[in-house]
Amino acid sequence: MDSLIKFVQDEFVTKKEFPEFVAGDTITVYYEIKEGEKSRTQFFRGVVIQRRGKGLTETFTIRKMSGTVGVERIFPVNMPALQKVEVNKRGKVRRARIYYLRNLTGKKARIKERRFTE
Template identity: 40%
Template sequence: MAIKFSPVDTKERTKVFFESGDSIRVWSKILEKGKTRLQAFEGLVLSRKHGQEAGATFTVRRVASGVGVERIFPLYSPNIDKIELVKKSKTRKSKLYYVREKAAKEIRRKMKQTRVVVNKDGVSVVKESVPEPEVAG
């Protein structure tokens, strides 16, 4: 489910398929010692700003070694090689800034998990599952 982007083709980038609440993997080009390599940054999309404009950005957050790390990516950056959708979630808010203060267990409880299943015929079916509320015992 990855769309390969080229720095010139901006029409492909207008067909962005992720929203806030989704888990994505962003492959960005890094220049090290004269060589270009790809580096993946996987995390939760907190927000998307400015729609399809030239200055459109999206914020991705992940927790690495117990420390929250956020990166803001320009949508039309030539340094982005591709974006992969890891997991789709349905949220009620478009900006998930409250996630910064919450624990991971509380966040998972709030989002509806959706799973894309591909049948033998090649037809994709979207299944939604709402996590059951936890009961304090």
Template identity: 45%
Template sequence: MDKKTIEFNKNLRSNKKIDFKAGDVVEVYLKIKEGGKERVQIFKGLVLAVKGKQSSSPTLTVRKVSHEVGVEMIIPILSKNVEKIKLIKQAKVRRAKLYYIRELTTKQSRMKYKEIKEFIKEEDTQKNTEEKQNDTEKIEEKEEGKK
């Protein structure tokens, strides 16, 4: 490829990591413009496939069942309309693509999930350590005041 296309692809790429795989349950926060207003819509579903992890335009195929009707969305991960993608659960699956789930009933498509705790940002951990230090200092001051 010529330098222009390589440079263009580098500029498109962001620092978002693609830590999703087939079998994960995710919440996708999509920005939607209606008239003059903008709102965020949440689409929660099962990841059937992740395509193009190494390319400049990776996509997720997410499926959910709403009122007994299957709804699928192909979501470009690096799109400006995707505010964030939150991982809810991870399932133990043995396939990279779960397209066979389309033919299964809701009851048949149940999987064994392991719950994911909220992801703690580094800032939160730093705040917690600072709070613990402040608490220990206060306790030490109280003990010195009693003596």
């Protein structure tokens, strides 16, 4: 049964190509919003809290601070409205899911930047 589902997903669903990003990275997600007959592009910039799932059911959670309130948004990787993903900064964290960031404020909530040569 699993192989049949995997076959159908591979054949009929087109997977979008996005740059590699992991938890701790700061990314900007551009997605389309439809309001009535009009459509516009909106972006959401924040820190990746986690990536969950695999294949077509994969999702990622982004957290940003809007004033003093933390806002989190979950994006499916294969969402049709998703237009592009930009990686702004690479973060250096030691966990795959950084839920502890929710409890931190101010300078403690900063993530060190990961430096590497390409």
